[in-house]
Amino acid sequence: MTEPLIFELSSPGRMGCTLPQCDVPEAPLPEEVLRGELGLPEVTEVEITRHFVNLSQLNHGVDVGFYPLGSCTMKYNPKVNEEVAKLPGFAHIHPYQDESTVQGAMLLMYELQEFLAEIAGLPAVALQPAAGAHGEFTGMLIMRAYHQSRGQTRRTRVLIPDSAHGTNPATSAMGGYQVVEVKSDSRGNVDLAELRRLADDTVVGLMLTNPNTLGLFDEHVQEIADVVHKAGGLLYGDGANLNACLGVVKLGELGFDILHYNLHKTFSTPHGGGGPGSGPVAVTRQLAKFLPGPIVRMSRSGRLSFYMPPRTVGRVKTFYGNFGVMVRAYTYIRMLGPEGLRQVSENAVLNANYLMARLREAFDLPYDRECKHEFVLAGTRQAKKGVRTLDMAKRLMDFGYHPPTVYFPLIVPECLMIEPTETESLRTLDGFAEAMLQIANEAETDPEKVKTAPHNTRFGRLDEVTAAREPVLRWKGEKPNRVGRFARFYRRARRERR
Numbered sequence: 001m002t003e004p005l006i007f008e009l010s011s012p013g014r015m016g017c018t019l020p021q022c023d024v025p026e027a028p029l030p031e032e033v034l035r036g037e038l039g040l041p042e043v044t045e046v047e048i049t050r051h052f053v054n055l056s057q058l059n060h061g062v063d064v065g066f067y068p069l070g071s072c073t074m075k076y077n078p079k080v081n082e083e084v085a086k087l088p089g090f091a092h093i094h095p096y097q098d099e100s101t102v103q104g105a106m107l108l109m110y111e112l113q114e115f116l117a118e119i120a121g122l123p124a125v126a127l128q129p130a131a132g133a134h135g136e137f138t139g140m141l142i143m144r145a146y147h148q149s150r151g152q153t154r155r156t157r158v159l160i161p162d163s164a165h166g167t168n169p170a171t172s173a174m175g176g177y178q179v180v181e182v183k184s185d186s187r188g189n190v191d192l193a194e195l196r197r198l199a200d201d202t203v204v205g206l207m208l209t210n211p212n213t214l215g216l217f218d219e220h221v222q223e224i225a226d227v228v229h230k231a232g233g234l235l236y237g238d239g240a241n242l243n244a245c246l247g248v249v250k251l252g253e254l255g256f257d258i259l260h261y262n263l264h265k266t267f268s269t270p271h272g273g274g275g276p277g278s279g280p281v282a283v284t285r286q287l288a289k290f291l292p293g294p295i296v297r298m299s300r301s302g303r304l305s306f307y308m309p310p311r312t313v314g315r316v317k318t319f320y321g322n323f324g325v326m327v328r329a330y331t332y333i334r335m336l337g338p339e340g341l342r343q344v345s346e347n348a349v350l351n352a353n354y355l356m357a358r359l360r361e362a363f364d365l366p367y368d369r370e371c372k373h374e375f376v377l378a379g380t381r382q383a384k385k386g387v388r389t390l391d392m393a394k395r396l397m398d399f400g401y402h403p404p405t406v407y408f409p410l411i412v413p414e415c416l417m418i419e420p421t422e423t424e425s426l427r428t429l430d431g432f433a434e435a436m437l438q439i440a441n442e443a444e445t446d447p448e449k450v451k452t453a454p455h456n457t458r459f460g461r462l463d464e465v466t467a468a469r470e471p472v473l474r475w476k477g478e479k480p481n482r483v484g485r486f487a488r489f490y491r492r493a494r495r496e497r498r
Contacts, residue, residue, distance in 0.1 A: 121250025225255025247342025
């Protein structure tokens with residue numbers, strides 16, 4: 001049975017709070033801000049509390065169950081991170097405060113810059129970008145500033161592998177550049193022959209996600225860097241998949257010139273619903289002068305201050321970035337230390353390869369090689385029976401699991417992209433594998449059961465095309481023929497004053 005909507009619970013005169021008697025002269029609100037025609041619901045505190053708690057229990061999240069969303073790293077987030085972020089010295093400060101009053105917060109930012117520089121093997125870091133795609137765009141601005149400083153205005157093309165994240169071509173285009181796709185070879189690497197053909201003196205650089213969205217570490221990454229650099233371009237690293245590299249390899253030592261981090265993925269901040277995020281950018285020493293600012297620096301006496309690099313691309317966000325996410329990332333890094341960070345990557349890779357081994361016989365495996373933190377399967381075998389990847393994703397919901405990413409990357413037909421993360425137990429992985437194997441069997445023996453799924457979730461299969469093209473964003477039930485209690489009060493008071 002579906003609970004009534006909050007509007008349907010409304011009853012005239014109900015209130016969720018009571019206000020003390022006014023002890024100052026009453027001043028009615030302007031008529032234009034009352035908007036009584038909205039018909040706001042009139043409910044008690046207990047009704048509205050239960051309403052929103054019930055809604056929250058309909059959602060799936062990392063605190064509820066397994067979330068194997070490939071390319072997004074939806075892993076469990078340690079609660080100690082949240083506790084530290086709530087400490088008054090972090091939560092109650094303001095960016096307009098004088099530097100002398102926030103030296104502790106600035107020390108955290110300074111040390112986080114140093115930690116991130118060490119992790120990537122790139123010496124200079126700016127914390128300001130607000131998310132991964134924002135970090136990419138910042139990287140494009142740095143590339144532009146670098147080439148313009150050298151008078152190389154003919155460089156207008158950015159090379160992007162076909163296995164890249166979708167934000168890569170978007171941010172390149174936003175930077176005013178032409179996007180040129182580079183094909184993958186049969187093993188999921190960048191095709192070196194095509195790269196050599198495309199790399200010329202018009203190339204700004206190459207944006208490389210490594211490991212890529214196939215979950216594969218490019219076997220020719222140093223050769224790729226050499227080709228790009230010989231053409232005079234820069235190698236940009238999309239660090240969204242950095243959780244496969246922590247403590248194992250430093251991307252800066254492989255030839256990357258610019259790298260963005262997703263603090264909200266690799267370093268453990270919840271990011272469902274589109275936020276919050278943080279996308280710091282690291283660069284080589286020769287590019288440090290172009291970083292956005294302000295950046296935290298430490299004097300010989302230990303005093304911390306903000307400064308702008310000499311040829312900065314400017315601010316890319318108000319103030320200093322998403323500080324709360326920085327606190328969580330800093331806590332995560334300090335709690336784990338170097339050995340713990342390496343174990344994060346080792347466990348992520350182990351979990352992904354374990355799941356791939358368990359599922360490879362039931363699904364097509366387009367790239368039969370060791371994966372890193374995630375892997376892709378293809379539902380082409382099931383599609384021949386009329387069962388699409390989307391159908392299997394819907395059926396998985398009946399088992400209490402969030403579906404993995406589907407139909408991405410685009411170069412794999414009927415793609416299933418699975419990332420178990422390092423936080424899940426063997427029991428969880430086995431349960432997920434058994435559910436996937438059962439669905440693969442049902443696709444053969446009872447395809448209609450899969451094609452009509454989900455069956456035991458709160459809602460059945462929705463019309464997703466109509467929902468995307470004609471979304472219903474507000475309640476469209478019968479409008480109450482009344483205005484809210486406070487609106488009535490203010491209107492009455494205004495009439496009396498007249």
